[in-house]
Amino acid sequence: MPELPEVEILRRELQAQAVGRTVADVCLTGRRPGSFTQTDARAVLVNRPLVAVRRRGKLLVLDFDGGHSLIVHLMMVGQFLLSPPFASEPRDVALTLQFIDGTMLTLGQVDLQYVHLLPTKHVDAWPATQSSLGLVARLGVDPTGPHFTVEALAGLLHGRRGALKLLLMNQSVIAGLGNTYVDEILFNARLSPTRVAGSLSPDEIRRLHAAIAEELARGLALGGSSEMAFVHLDGTPGRYQDAFRVNQRKGQPCPVCGATIERLKVGGRGTYWCPQCQQSA
Ligand SMILES: [Zn+2]
Known part of the structure:
Protein backbone atom coordinates (compact mmCIF):
# COMPACT_ATOMS: atom_id res chain seq x y z
CA MET A 1 0.00 0.00 0.00
CA LEU A 139 -3.90 11.23 13.09
CA GLY A 140 -0.73 11.01 15.13
CA VAL A 141 2.54 12.86 14.62
CA ASP A 142 4.03 13.09 11.13
CA PRO A 143 7.40 11.29 11.26
CA THR A 144 8.90 13.75 8.76
CA GLY A 145 7.70 16.81 10.67
CA PRO A 146 9.49 19.01 13.23
CA HIS A 147 7.55 17.58 16.17
CA PHE A 148 8.87 14.05 15.67
CA THR A 149 11.92 14.25 17.94
CA VAL A 150 13.68 11.42 19.80
CA GLU A 151 11.96 12.69 22.95
CA ALA A 152 8.57 12.65 21.24
CA LEU A 153 9.13 9.07 20.08
CA ALA A 154 10.16 8.06 23.61
CA GLY A 155 6.91 9.55 24.88
CA LEU A 156 4.86 7.62 22.31
CA LEU A 157 6.54 4.33 23.27
CA HIS A 158 6.41 4.82 27.03
CA GLY A 159 4.20 2.33 28.83
CA ARG A 160 2.98 0.64 25.63
CA ARG A 161 2.54 -3.08 26.07
CA GLY A 162 1.77 -4.05 22.46
CA ALA A 163 4.18 -5.21 19.77
CA LEU A 164 6.53 -2.53 18.50
CA LYS A 165 5.57 -3.17 14.88
CA LEU A 166 1.86 -2.62 15.55
CA LEU A 167 2.47 0.58 17.46
CA LEU A 168 4.54 1.99 14.59
CA MET A 169 1.71 1.14 12.17
CA ASN A 170 -0.97 2.75 14.34
CA GLN A 171 -1.99 5.88 12.40
CA SER A 172 -3.27 7.61 15.53
CA VAL A 173 0.23 7.35 17.06
CA ILE A 174 2.49 7.98 14.06
CA ALA A 175 0.81 8.91 10.77
CA GLY A 176 2.15 7.52 7.53
CA LEU A 177 4.04 4.30 8.30
CA GLY A 178 2.71 0.95 7.11
CA ASN A 179 3.60 -2.70 6.77
CA THR A 180 6.40 -2.34 4.22
CA TYR A 181 8.37 0.57 5.65
CA VAL A 182 8.04 -0.64 9.23
CA ASP A 183 9.73 -3.96 8.38
CA GLU A 184 12.67 -2.14 6.77
CA ILE A 185 12.81 0.36 9.64
CA LEU A 186 12.94 -2.39 12.28
CA PHE A 187 15.67 -4.23 10.37
CA ASN A 188 17.64 -0.98 10.05
CA ALA A 189 17.21 -0.37 13.82
CA ARG A 190 18.07 -4.03 14.67
CA LEU A 191 14.85 -4.34 16.69
CA SER A 192 12.44 -7.28 16.71
CA PRO A 193 8.93 -6.55 15.40
CA THR A 194 7.51 -8.38 18.41
CA ARG A 195 9.38 -6.38 21.06
CA VAL A 196 7.10 -4.83 23.66
CA ALA A 197 6.97 -1.22 22.47
CA GLY A 198 7.47 0.22 25.94
CA SER A 199 10.58 -1.90 26.64
CA LEU A 200 13.08 -0.04 24.44
CA SER A 201 16.18 1.45 26.04
CA PRO A 202 17.13 5.09 25.33
CA ASP A 203 19.80 3.87 22.91
CA GLU A 204 17.29 1.67 21.08
CA ILE A 205 14.84 4.56 20.84
CA ARG A 206 17.57 6.71 19.26
CA ARG A 207 18.33 3.92 16.77
CA LEU A 208 14.65 3.55 15.93
CA HIS A 209 14.23 7.30 15.43
CA ALA A 210 17.22 7.41 13.08
CA ALA A 211 16.02 4.33 11.20
CA ILE A 212 12.57 5.88 10.59
CA ALA A 213 14.19 8.99 9.11
CA GLU A 214 16.65 6.94 7.03
CA GLU A 215 14.12 4.56 5.50
CA LEU A 216 11.57 7.29 4.70
CA ALA A 217 14.35 9.32 3.07
CA ARG A 218 15.54 6.27 1.15
CA GLY A 219 12.02 5.57 -0.06
CA LEU A 220 11.60 9.16 -1.22
CA ALA A 221 15.00 9.24 -2.90
CA LEU A 222 14.25 6.02 -4.78
CA GLY A 223 10.90 7.30 -6.01
CA GLY A 224 8.76 5.20 -3.69
CA SER A 225 7.98 1.52 -3.43
CA SER A 226 6.17 -0.19 -6.32
CA GLU A 227 6.15 -3.75 -4.99
CA MET A 228 2.38 -3.47 -5.38
CA ALA A 229 0.66 -0.92 -7.63
CA PHE A 230 2.18 2.45 -6.76
CA VAL A 231 3.12 4.58 -9.74
CA HIS A 232 4.07 8.21 -10.16
CA LEU A 233 1.65 10.69 -11.73
CA ASP A 234 3.11 9.84 -15.15
CA GLY A 235 2.71 6.09 -14.63
CA THR A 236 6.34 5.21 -13.91
CA PRO A 237 7.15 2.94 -10.94
CA GLY A 238 9.45 3.64 -8.00
CA ARG A 239 12.60 1.68 -7.08
CA TYR A 240 12.57 1.32 -3.28
CA GLN A 241 11.44 -2.30 -3.65
CA ASP A 242 14.78 -3.05 -5.35
CA ALA A 243 16.51 -1.88 -2.15
CA PHE A 244 14.43 -4.02 0.24
CA ARG A 245 16.65 -5.79 2.77
CA VAL A 246 13.98 -7.99 4.38
CA ASN A 247 10.63 -7.42 2.61
CA GLN A 248 9.72 -10.25 0.25
CA ARG A 249 13.09 -11.93 0.96
CA LYS A 250 11.88 -14.90 3.02
CA GLY A 251 14.42 -17.75 2.82
CA GLN A 252 17.17 -15.53 1.45
CA PRO A 253 20.32 -14.64 3.39
CA CYS A 254 20.31 -11.52 5.56
CA PRO A 255 22.43 -8.88 3.80
CA VAL A 256 24.16 -8.08 7.11
CA CYS A 257 24.74 -11.40 8.92
CA GLY A 258 23.87 -14.09 6.37
CA ALA A 259 21.19 -15.74 8.55
CA THR A 260 17.95 -16.69 6.81
CA ILE A 261 15.27 -14.01 6.53
CA GLU A 262 12.03 -15.26 8.04
CA ARG A 263 8.38 -14.29 7.75
CA LEU A 264 5.94 -14.31 10.63
CA LYS A 265 2.59 -12.76 11.45
CA VAL A 266 2.39 -9.87 13.87
CA GLY A 267 -1.17 -8.82 14.60
CA GLY A 268 -2.22 -10.62 11.42
CA ARG A 269 0.27 -8.71 9.24
CA GLY A 270 2.95 -10.54 7.26
CA THR A 271 6.30 -9.50 8.72
CA TYR A 272 9.78 -10.05 7.31
CA TRP A 273 12.77 -9.99 9.66
CA CYS A 274 16.21 -11.36 10.49
CA PRO A 275 15.96 -13.22 13.82
CA GLN A 276 19.71 -12.89 14.31
CA CYS A 277 20.12 -9.12 13.68
CA GLN A 278 16.84 -8.00 15.26
CA GLN A 279 17.02 -8.36 19.02
CA SER A 280 13.92 -9.75 20.64
CA ALA A 281 15.04 -9.31 24.25
ZN1 LIG B 1 20.85 -10.59 9.95
Missing part, protein backbone atom coordinates in the same frame (compact mmCIF):
# COMPACT_ATOMS: atom_id res chain seq x y z
CA PRO A 2 1.20 3.53 -0.60
CA GLU A 3 2.80 4.80 2.61
CA LEU A 4 4.15 8.21 3.55
CA PRO A 5 6.90 8.40 0.87
CA GLU A 6 4.61 7.32 -1.97
CA VAL A 7 1.83 9.69 -0.90
CA GLU A 8 4.35 12.51 -0.45
CA ILE A 9 5.75 11.87 -3.95
CA LEU A 10 2.24 12.16 -5.41
CA ARG A 11 1.60 15.28 -3.35
CA ARG A 12 4.72 16.95 -4.74
CA GLU A 13 3.91 15.90 -8.30
CA LEU A 14 0.28 17.04 -8.04
CA GLN A 15 1.42 20.31 -6.50
CA ALA A 16 3.88 20.89 -9.35
CA GLN A 17 1.82 19.60 -12.26
CA ALA A 18 -1.88 19.86 -11.41
CA VAL A 19 -2.22 22.88 -9.14
CA GLY A 20 -3.35 25.92 -11.09
CA ARG A 21 -5.45 23.91 -13.52
CA THR A 22 -9.18 24.66 -13.55
CA VAL A 23 -11.81 21.92 -13.42
CA ALA A 24 -14.06 21.67 -16.48
CA ASP A 25 -15.90 18.53 -15.40
CA VAL A 26 -15.97 15.81 -12.75
CA CYS A 27 -17.00 12.23 -13.54
CA LEU A 28 -17.62 9.52 -10.98
CA THR A 29 -17.37 6.04 -12.46
CA GLY A 30 -16.70 3.93 -9.37
CA ARG A 31 -18.49 0.62 -9.25
CA ARG A 32 -20.10 1.51 -5.94
CA PRO A 33 -21.36 4.92 -4.86
CA GLY A 34 -19.40 6.86 -2.27
CA SER A 35 -20.35 9.59 0.18
CA PHE A 36 -21.04 12.21 -2.51
CA THR A 37 -22.57 12.24 -5.99
CA GLN A 38 -21.30 13.47 -9.32
CA THR A 39 -23.86 16.27 -9.07
CA ASP A 40 -22.47 17.28 -5.66
CA ALA A 41 -18.93 17.36 -7.04
CA ARG A 42 -19.85 19.30 -10.18
CA ALA A 43 -21.71 21.90 -8.12
CA VAL A 44 -18.64 22.88 -6.09
CA LEU A 45 -15.63 21.98 -8.30
CA VAL A 46 -16.50 22.95 -11.89
CA ASN A 47 -14.81 26.19 -12.95
CA ARG A 48 -12.66 26.07 -9.81
CA PRO A 49 -8.88 25.85 -9.97
CA LEU A 50 -7.01 23.30 -7.87
CA VAL A 51 -5.09 25.57 -5.48
CA ALA A 52 -3.10 23.23 -3.20
CA VAL A 53 -2.38 19.58 -2.49
CA ARG A 54 -1.60 18.57 1.06
CA ARG A 55 -0.74 15.32 2.84
CA ARG A 56 -2.00 14.12 6.20
CA GLY A 57 -0.39 10.80 7.05
CA LYS A 58 -1.30 8.59 4.08
CA LEU A 59 -4.16 10.87 3.02
CA LEU A 60 -4.03 13.32 0.12
CA VAL A 61 -6.07 16.51 0.40
CA LEU A 62 -6.83 18.40 -2.82
CA ASP A 63 -7.97 21.95 -2.10
CA PHE A 64 -9.99 23.83 -4.70
CA ASP A 65 -10.74 27.51 -5.04
CA GLY A 66 -14.20 28.13 -3.66
CA GLY A 67 -13.55 26.33 -0.41
CA HIS A 68 -14.01 22.61 -1.10
CA SER A 69 -11.53 19.75 -0.83
CA LEU A 70 -11.26 16.14 -1.89
CA ILE A 71 -9.72 13.78 0.68
CA VAL A 72 -8.32 10.60 -0.86
CA HIS A 73 -6.96 7.43 0.72
CA LEU A 74 -5.27 5.30 -1.95
CA MET A 75 -5.81 2.12 0.10
CA MET A 76 -3.81 -0.85 -1.30
CA VAL A 77 -3.44 -0.16 -5.00
CA GLY A 78 -4.93 3.28 -5.77
CA GLN A 79 -3.35 5.30 -8.55
CA PHE A 80 -3.47 8.94 -9.61
CA LEU A 81 -2.53 9.52 -13.25
CA LEU A 82 -2.28 12.84 -15.11
CA SER A 83 -2.69 12.89 -18.90
CA PRO A 84 -1.89 13.37 -21.64
CA PRO A 85 -0.17 11.16 -22.34
CA PHE A 86 -0.76 8.29 -19.93
CA ALA A 87 2.47 6.29 -19.59
CA SER A 88 0.29 3.46 -18.34
CA GLU A 89 -3.39 3.16 -19.12
CA PRO A 90 -5.61 4.09 -16.14
CA ARG A 91 -7.43 1.06 -14.78
CA ASP A 92 -10.68 0.79 -12.89
CA VAL A 93 -11.16 4.57 -12.85
CA ALA A 94 -13.38 5.81 -10.02
CA LEU A 95 -13.04 9.57 -10.46
CA THR A 96 -11.88 11.83 -13.28
CA LEU A 97 -11.15 15.53 -13.11
CA GLN A 98 -11.21 17.01 -16.60
CA PHE A 99 -9.39 20.34 -16.70
CA ILE A 100 -10.23 23.17 -19.09
CA ASP A 101 -6.77 22.96 -20.69
CA GLY A 102 -7.54 19.41 -21.86
CA THR A 103 -5.50 17.55 -19.26
CA MET A 104 -7.19 14.91 -17.18
CA LEU A 105 -6.49 13.58 -13.68
CA THR A 106 -7.80 10.09 -13.01
CA LEU A 107 -8.08 8.21 -9.74
CA GLY A 108 -8.21 4.47 -10.24
CA GLN A 109 -8.25 1.21 -8.32
CA VAL A 110 -9.78 2.72 -5.21
CA ASP A 111 -13.36 2.48 -3.99
CA LEU A 112 -15.23 5.80 -3.86
CA GLN A 113 -15.96 5.19 -0.19
CA TYR A 114 -12.32 6.22 0.41
CA VAL A 115 -12.82 9.55 -1.35
CA HIS A 116 -14.56 12.39 0.43
CA LEU A 117 -15.74 15.84 -0.63
CA LEU A 118 -16.06 18.43 2.08
CA PRO A 119 -15.55 22.10 2.88
CA THR A 120 -11.82 22.82 3.22
CA LYS A 121 -12.39 24.42 6.61
CA HIS A 122 -13.65 21.08 7.93
CA VAL A 123 -10.70 18.98 6.74
CA ASP A 124 -8.62 19.14 9.90
CA ALA A 125 -11.54 18.08 12.09
CA TRP A 126 -12.78 15.41 9.67
CA PRO A 127 -14.63 13.26 10.39
CA ALA A 128 -15.94 13.71 13.87
CA THR A 129 -17.78 10.43 14.10
CA GLN A 130 -16.95 8.11 11.23
CA SER A 131 -14.79 5.14 12.14
CA SER A 132 -12.84 4.47 8.96
CA LEU A 133 -9.18 4.62 8.02
CA GLY A 134 -6.87 7.53 8.70
CA LEU A 135 -9.23 9.97 10.36
CA VAL A 136 -7.62 13.38 9.97
CA ALA A 137 -8.70 14.54 13.41
CA ARG A 138 -7.13 11.50 15.06
